Structures are given as structure tokens and as C-alpha cells.
Amino acid sequence: MGAEEAVLSFLESNEEISDSGKFSATIGIDHNEIVNIIKSLHGFRLVDAQDIKREWWVLTDEGRSYTVAGSPEVQLFLAVPPEGIPREELQKKVDPTVFKIGCSQAIKNKWVEMGKGLVSRKVIDAKDIDELKRRKLIALQTWKGYSLRKGPNFAPKRVKAVTDLTREHLQKGDWKGLEFKDYNYNARGATLEAGHLHPLLKVREQFRKIFLQMGFEEMPTNNFVESSFWNFDALFQPQQHPARDSHDTFFLQDPSTTKQLPEDYVERVKHVHESGGHGSRGYGYEWKREEADKNLLRTHTTAVSSRMLYLLAQKPFSPRRYFSIDRVFRNEAVDRTHLAEFHQIEGLVCDRGLTLGDLIGVLHDFFARLGMSKLRFKPAYNPYTEPSMEIFSYHEGFKKWVEVGNSGMFRPEMLLPMGLPEDVSVIAWGLSLERPTMILYGIDNIRDLFGHKVDLGLIQTNPICRLGVQ
Numbered sequence: 001m002g003a004e005e006a007v008l009s010f011l012e013s014n015e016e017i018s019d020s021g022k023f024s025a026t027i028g029i030d031h032n033e034i035v036n037i038i039k040s041l042h043g044f045r046l047v048d049a050q051d052i053k054r055e056w057w058v059l060t061d062e063g064r065s066y067t068v069a070g071s072p073e074v075q076l077f078l079a080v081p082p083e084g085i086p087r088e089e090l091q092k093k094v095d096p097t098v099f100k101i102g103c104s105q106a107i108k109n110k111w112v113e114m115g116k117g118l119v120s121r122k123v124i125d126a127k128d129i130d131e132l133k134r135r136k137l138i139a140l141q142t143w144k145g146y147s148l149r150k151g152p153n154f155a156p157k158r159v160k161a162v163t164d165l166t167r168e169h170l171q172k173g174d175w176k177g178l179e180f181k182d183y184n185y186n187a188r189g190a191t192l193e194a195g196h197l198h199p200l201l202k203v204r205e206q207f208r209k210i211f212l213q214m215g216f217e218e219m220p221t222n223n224f225v226e227s228s229f230w231n232f233d234a235l236f237q238p239q240q241h242p243a244r245d246s247h248d249t250f251f252l253q254d255p256s257t258t259k260q261l262p263e264d265y266v267e268r269v270k271h272v273h274e275s276g277g278h279g280s281r282g283y284g285y286e287w288k289r290e291e292a293d294k295n296l297l298r299t300h301t302t303a304v305s306s307r308m309l310y311l312l313a314q315k316p317f318s319p320r321r322y323f324s325i326d327r328v329f330r331n332e333a334v335d336r337t338h339l340a341e342f343h344q345i346e347g348l349v350c351d352r353g354l355t356l357g358d359l360i361g362v363l364h365d366f367f368a369r370l371g372m373s374k375l376r377f378k379p380a381y382n383p384y385t386e387p388s389m390e391i392f393s394y395h396e397g398f399k400k401w402v403e404v405g406n407s408g409m410f411r412p413e414m415l416l417p418m419g420l421p422e423d424v425s426v427i428a429w430g431l432s433l434e435r436p437t438m439i440l441y442g443i444d445n446i447r448d449l450f451g452h453k454v455d456l457g458l459i460q461t462n463p464i465c466r467l468g469v470q
């Protein structure tokens, strides 16, 4: 008979099992096996189990070494079980000498007492215990068991609850007698061993949704390598500008130069740099084609904006809203929050008669969707925008104004050589993807977010990103 059957059948005809230890000894099944069954039956409310705990002192190995030729009173004390023992039984259990001498000494030490023929242990008083503990002669032994009675769901035989109704149950018709397991609404779903999105990609997705909701189209940014022409010259950024120095820009060795540029447009760019036009004086320097031909890793996604605006100018004009979110590269000093590359976010609106007021308005709309409703603007300088503004937002958490981006109106010296109509203007702004991501995820070192030292655990466990939700 198994342990479960033994427990249930005993309880079927008896009120209780008062001591699981004695019960396991009676039926000859290991107590640990009985305990496991009791826990399971208790969990399904077939039995109602109460803990029993007993503690007693046992001799340590050292303490036992004393009992080899130990004193009669110690031998006698140890022969008395915690629950006591009849005098005659004890007399048979130990050597007569030990019984005779040990009894009198043990009673004198107040270790045992003789009550109505039963010899029982007296609680050794604290000082003896402490003395024996101190000498490491005794250690506390604990035994845990159960007393149990029928539970509310008691049955002489446990009906294994099934979890699902199957085709076989329906075919056999035995579904009628089945016990269905209660549905555990608190169970956690199985862990999905699936892929995980990097925090930057989650935040990028949030920004992408915001731009698309605002009616912006995504620009094609799938070229990290760009010519200096599209990255700088087309933006009216002069060839002597420090940003075009190899200390700030990664130039390519191979292929070091671009293959093809729209020659008629290049001529107009050359002219506007050297002599100006459209009301501009230009820069008055000798513009060099070989400088414009140099290949580099794009330093901003504004290079893509210049390509898109040029394409827009090659057909009858229609207003457009474009955005881009992708990697850019700058050969600058790295620190805790800056690497030699980052993801730039850029938005632009191209239409007739746009003003700085339109730029301020679209910035309020955009940043409000990020949860930033308090903005301030500070005049700034960019080589390709005039006027330009730095954008600040009041961060309630940090209790301070935080720079959240840069913006401006592309200069006529950039737009008119492309061939855009005279009354068309372009408002644009930019920010990074890393800064908001680091703030949202509480990351203060960019190397914990991007690069070869990133902890993949962060990628697997980082929470969902909800931009703009307070």
C-alpha cells in the first residue's frame, strides 16, 4: 500500500492521525514520504494538517565520546526517551549498575524524576544546558511532523483533478465524473524564450509613432557613408568649418571619394559658397570640388534631409513633412554620456510661407507628445539654419530646465540652389535618441546602453517604453 492510500484509508475509519512520526513507523513507510503526501493532500484540502514540532538535546560526537565510559547518570538520562519510560522498561534497557547508581545520581541532579512507576526527564535547567552547549557536548535536534484530520474535500481515494477537457474524455463520456482543477488566475505566463528589443529600438519606435501620427514620412537613412557634399556643402557649411576637420569627422580612406554628384546642382552650390546670390554675399573663398568629393561617416541625418529636399525640388512643388531616426558619427571626445556615434532624431516641415512661429508651434506639438509641455527657446547658431534655437524643457523630476534639442529654419543659400520655389521655407529640429532613452531607463553611463559592454540582461528585462505617459 502506498503512503497516500495508507493515510486516506486510515482517516476513512479513524478520526485523526495524531502523530505522523508514529504513523509512519506503524505502517513502515519513511516519514519524509508521509510528510510529502500530507503536504499535497493538505494543499488540495483532502486533509487538514497541523504542524507538530519536537526538540530535544542529543549528544554531539564529542559528547558521545564521554558516554563510552560516561557516568551512569548520563547513560541513564539518555536511556530515558523524551516522552518518558516505565521504570521496569528502563531497568531492562540499561546495565543494573548503571540503573542503580545512575537513578540516584540523575534524580539528585534533578535530570529525571520517578512518578507512578514512570521515569521521565526533567527539564535540565538552563545552566546545565548552557554548560553542555558551551562545551559543545550537546546539540539541539528538531523533528517536524503533522497531526491531521479529514479536510473539507476528504475522499477515501484522491481523484486526480484534470486540467483540460479532451476529445478522449468526450468520446469515452467519462468527462461527467471528472474533477477539474480550479483555474489559477494568479499563475504567471510561461517565460517566452524569444527575442528582446533593445531599449533604443523601443524608444525609436515610440518616436516613429509620434512622427507618423503627426503626418510625417520617414526618410531613407540606410547609408552611413555620405559625401562631404551632401553632409556639408549642400547645407551651405563652408569648407573651412571646424566641424569638417578630421578631428571632428570620420573620413573614409577607401573609397575616399564619392562617385557621382548632380553636376548642375554642384555648380550652383559652388557659386553660392564663393559669391552668394539670392541676397547672400556667400563666403568669398575658393570652393574646392575635391573637398566636396571626400567620403565620410555622416555627422548628422541632416545630410539625408538635404538629399530629400533636393529630390523634392526636382518636381512640381508640394508641401512635405519628413523625419529620420538613425545613427550618426562624430570624431569627438567620448565621456560618460557621449560616444563617437549616436542616434539623431530629425524632423522637418517644408511648405510655402513658413515662419519661426510655425517652428515653435510644431515643437510644442511634438514635445507635448513626449510629455514635455513646458518649453523655452534660446537663440543659437547652426551653419545651415537662421534663425536657430536651442530647445529647453522643464523636467519635473530633476526640477530643472533640460536641453532637449536644437532647431532652426534652413537658410535660403541651402534651399534656393536646390531649385525650391522662392516662397518655400523649411523648419527643422533635432535631438538624440540616447538622451531620452537614458533618462527613461535610468541609465547614467551610455556604455550600459550601447556598445560591446552592454549587459544582455538589461536587453531581456527592460520594461516597456511609454513616451508621454505620465
Ligand code: FB9
Pocket: 302, 344, 345, 346, 382, 385, 402, 403, 404, 405, 406, 407, 408, 428, 429, 430, 431, 432, 433, 435, 436, 439, 440
Ligand atoms: O537630445 C538632446 N537632449 C534631450 C532630448 C530628449 C530628452 O527627453 C527626456 C525624456 C526627457 C532629454 C534630453 N540633446 C540633443 C540636447 C543635449 O543632450 C546635448 O548635450 C546633446 N545633443 C546631441 C549632439 O551632441 C553632439 C543632443 C544631440 C543633438 C543635438 C542637435 C541636433 C540633433 C541631436 C540637431 C539638430 C538640427 C538643428 C536644426 C535643423 C536640423 C537639425
